[in-house]
Amino acid sequence: MKERLKEVIAWLLEKREASSKKSLANMLGYNPSSFSQILNGRVAVSDKFLNRLVVMEPRINIEWVRTGKGEMLLEKTMDDDLFLMDNGEELEFLTENTKGVRFYKKGDTLYMRVRHVPYAAFGQFANEADRLDPIEDDWSWEVYEVDHVARGNYLSFEVKGDSMDTGSRQSFEAGDRVLVREWERDRWRTSIGYKDHPFWVVVFGTSVLLKQIIDQDMRNGTFTFHSLNPSPEYADFTISQNDIRALYRIIRKKPREMTF
Secondary structure (H helix, E strand, O other): OHHHHHHHHHHHHHOOOOOOHHHHHHHHOOOHHHHHHHHOOOOOOOHHHHHHHHHHOOOEOHHHHHHOOOOOEOOOOOOOOEEEOOOOOEEEEEEEOOOOOEEEEEOOEEEEEEEEOOOOEEOOOOOOOOOOOOOHHHOEEEEEEEOOOOOOOEEEEEEEOOOOOOOOOOOOOOOOEEEEEEOOHHHHHOOOOOOOOOEEEEEEOOEEEEEEEEEEEOOOOEEEEEOOOOOOOOOOEEEEHHHOOEEEEEEEEEOOOOOO
16 A cells, blocks of 8 residues: 555656645645655555545545555546536537546537535634545536636635625625635745735635635735625634645636526
């Protein structure tokens, strides 16, 4: 198992998921020493560790890592040529980027199909009992209309809570879904362009939050987050980037469906 795990890590680095083992350890939520002990077999490989690998790359076959059965990567679960939408509309496969995100087309319209994360982006702190490491079967898919074929790792989150809901078109209400792009930790050392792209999903501890970034202190390595709802219970707060597990830039919002 130790050798298979090292093979997975080498493959992730080859794919440029991270620039180094140290960076990869941070992205997975471990310090370099603990990460090294896991890879060298000094510490048992936990389900949490394996599930975090799946969050980073859903195609990793956990059964292969554990037992050697099957292949390192799962086969594609999508049809090679066509994808059927929930409304019965057929989309024609166009291409796939290096992160496994697939693009389809219908006439002149382009669609992106991404993994939908099995936990919601809360507008306030999540309950301590909420899981952040999904079981493989918990993942689903979401489709977004997009403007172009894009690089990078994209995911879909659902919005909960009302801290980002002001009733305007620019706000986010419970039930909305958002398309996000992962912003790699290596890129946090420079400006992330929060003034042009203010809305982000931030993951730290057991919290998954949708917030507006209003300040990035690169000298001290902190981000300040803001809620659109002016209620006093949603005060601004600042977090060290060392405490952040993942950061996702919101690209597009899909409003919740309404029935009248």
